[in-house]
Amino acid sequence: MPANRFNGYSDYGVGIGLRIPHYQHIFDKKPVVDWFEIISENFMVDGGRPLKVLDQILDRYRVVQHGVSMYFGSAEDLNREHLRRLKTLVKRTKTPWLTDHLCWGSVDGTYSHDLLPMPYTFEAAKRTAQKIREARDFLEVPIAVENVSSYAEFHVSEMTEWEFLTEVAEDADCGILLDVNNIYVSSRNHNFNPLDYVENVPHNRVAQIHIAGHSKYEKYILDTHDHPVIDPVWRLYKRAIELVGPTATLLEWDDRIPSFEEVHAEALKAKKHLPQNAAVAS
Amino acid sequence: MSNTNLDQLQRDMFEVIRQPLTADERMRKRTLDGRPTKEIVERIIKPNDRLTSVERLEIYNRVYWFRILSSLADDFPGLRAVIGQRRFDKLITGYLTDRPSQSFTLRNLGSRLESWLREHPELTPKTERIALDMVRLEWADIDVFDSAELPTMAEADLGKLGEDPVLHLQPYLRLLDLKYPVDDLLLSIRGHLEPETDIASNVVIMEHSDRRREKRVSLPKPKKIYLAVHRQENEVYFKRLQPEAFALLRAIQEGKPLSAAIEVTVNWTNQKVEHITVHLHDWFANWAALGWFCHPES
Numbered sequence: 001m002p003a004n005r006f007n008g009y010s011d012y013g014v015g016i017g018l019r020i021p022h023y024q025h026i027f028d029k030k031p032v033v034d035w036f037e038i039i040s041e042n043f044m045v046d047g048g049r050p051l052k053v054l055d056q057i058l059d060r061y062r063v064v065q066h067g068v069s070m071y072f073g074s075a076e077d078l079n080r081e082h083l084r085r086l087k088t089l090v091k092r093t094k095t096p097w098l099t100d101h102l103c104w105g106s107v108d109g110t111y112s113h114d115l116l117p118m119p120y121t122f123e124a125a126k127r128t129a130q131k132i133r134e135a136r137d138f139l140e141v142p143i144a145v146e147n148v149s150s151y152a153e154f155h156v157s158e159m160t161e162w163e164f165l166t167e168v169a170e171d172a173d174c175g176i177l178l179d180v181n182n183i184y185v186s187s188r189n190h191n192f193n194p195l196d197y198v199e200n201v202p203h204n205r206v207a208q209i210h211i212a213g214h215s216k217y218e219k220y221i222l223d224t225h226d227h228p229v230i231d232p233v234w235r236l237y238k239r240a241i242e243l244v245g246p247t248a249t250l251l252e253w254d255d256r257i258p259s260f261e262e263v264h265a266e267a268l269k270a271k272k273h274l275p276q277n278a279a280v281a282s
Numbered sequence: 283m284s285n286t287n288l289d290q291l292q293r294d295m296f297e298v299i300r301q302p303l304t305a306d307e308r309m310r311k312r313t314l315d316g317r318p319t320k321e322i323v324e325r326i327i328k329p330n331d332r333l334t335s336v337e338r339l340e341i342y343n344r345v346y347w348f349r350i351l352s353s354l355a356d357d358f359p360g361l362r363a364v365i366g367q368r369r370f371d372k373l374i375t376g377y378l379t380d381r382p383s384q385s386f387t388l389r390n391l392g393s394r395l396e397s398w399l400r401e402h403p404e405l406t407p408k409t410e411r412i413a414l415d416m417v418r419l420e421w422a423d424i425d426v427f428d429s430a431e432l433p434t435m436a437e438a439d440l441g442k443l444g445e446d447p448v449l450h451l452q453p454y455l456r457l458l459d460l461k462y463p464v465d466d467l468l469l470s471i472r473g474h475l476e477p478e479t480d481i482a483s484n485v486v487i488m489e490h491s492d493r494r495r496e497k498r499v500s501l502p503k504p505k506k507i508y509l510a511v512h513r514q515e516n517e518v519y520f521k522r523l524q525p526e527a528f529a530l531l532r533a534i535q536e537g538k539p540l541s542a543a544i545e546v547t548v549n550w551t552n553q554k555v556e557h558i559t560v561h562l563h564d565w566f567a568n569w570a571a572l573g574w575f576c577h578p579e580s
Binding site for chain 1: 288291293295296300325326327330332333335337341345349350386387428431454513517
C-alpha cells in the first residue's frame, strides 16, 4: 500500500519540512533527504528569493506541497485566485500529490489563518467533499486531506471525527494525510481512544503520515510542533504503519526549530517502524 | 445541518474568535455589537470535563490574535520602534479589527495598513508623519521581496528602442517620497532583530512573543528623501535618488514616453533643464546596470 493513487503511485520515504533556518545547511552540506514538504503558501509568490530557493531545492530533492489555507470546510466557495496561484506552483514543483487540512478558516473572504475544526455533520461532509473534488479537478493532482488537532467540539456533530474524515474522503474520493500527532492531541482534548481513530479510517486512502511534537498545558494539549515526537505518538505511528503499510512520512517542526541534523535525526526514527512492517502490509 | 446552517455556525464562531482580547488576553464577555459571548458560544460549543464552552473557544480566540499580531510585529518592526510597543499593540489591534485579513496568505496582512493609518492619525500622536513613512517603507520592503522580475534590458538595447520610447521598469521597483530618512532608521532597527522565520506554517502560537523584543529608538529630524526600493540577487535594497531622478523614474513608471517623462520632470523641479540633461546619461546607465529596465510582459 505504500504507493497508491492518492500519492501519485510514488514511493517516498521519510521527509522533513523545508524551513528557512535550515536553508544554509541544506545548500552547503547537501544532505541526503528522502523528500521535503513545503508550505505551499510560502511559495505562491511572483518572484524573488522564495522561488529561487525553491528551484535550487527542486534541482536536488523531491518536494511535496502542503497547504494551510485552502479551507475545504469553509461554507463559502473556493478562492479562485488561490487556486490559480496554487496550480502555477504545482506545475513548478511537479508535486505527485498535494495536501491541505480538513478544516475551515474563512467567512465571506475574511481569513482566520487558523485551522478551525469542523462540525461533524453529513451536510458539512458533503459540502467539503464537493470542494475537494472541485479543487482536484482544477489542479489536476491527487489531493489528500489532513485531520487537524482540535480544542473544541460542536453540539451539532452527528458522528466521530474519524467517521467524518471517512465520509469526506469516500465522497470526494480523495486521499488522507493521517497526522498521528493530531490524533493524539485531539484524543486527549476530547477523551477518546486514539487507536479507535487509527484503526477505523479507510487505510487504503492514506497517502501520507505526519508526525510531530506538541505542548501539554494543565487542561489541554496544543499542537505546537516545537518538541520531539513523544512515545505514545510513536506507538500510534507504529500501529498506523501496521495497518496502512510503509507510507510517506513527514516530521513537522515549526517553532523553536533546532539544527537540521537534530530535526532530520528525529524524523529518521520513523524508519525503524517501516522495513519490518513492509512485509505484513497488504 | 444544511449548508445555510454550516454557514451560520461558521459566521457566529468566527465573529467570536475575531473579537479583540481583553487587556489580560482573555475572551470578551460581549461581542462588538453587544451580544453576550457566553450565550453564542454555549449554543455552538460543547463543554468537557475540564473546560467550559467559553474556555474551549477562547483557545481559538487567543491563537487567532497571537498569530496575526505576531505576524504584523515581524513585518513592521520599524513602526513598533517609532511609536513604542504599547501604541503599536493598540494600533495593530485596531487595524486588524477594522481591516481583517482578506488574503489567504499572511504576507498580505499589512497591505492596507498605510491607508488605514492615514484615517487614524490620532493613534500616532506627534509621530504621525514618520510613522506613516515607516509603514510605507516596510510595506514596500515586503512587496519588493517577492514581486515579479522580468527579463532585463541592457543599456545598449535602450538605444535601439527608437526616438521616444516607452520604457518599462521592473515590477519589483517601488518609488517612495518620504519626509523622514526612515531608510537609515529601519536598517539600524533591523540590526537588533532576530532572524526571519517562515511566513506560514501549521504551528499554534500561544504567546504574543514580540513583546520581549521592544526596542525604542531616537527619531531622526525631518529630511525629505527620495527612495527606490529594489532588488539585487534576491536581496532588497534602499537606494536614495536625486529628486529629479525620482521624478523621472516615477513618470516612466506611470507609462509616459521618454520625452513626456523628461518634460514632467522639468516642470516638477526648480532646477534648470541643463541640470537634468547633464545627468541623464549617468542615471540611465546606472539604472540599466541595476537591471531596472525590463522587456514588457508578453
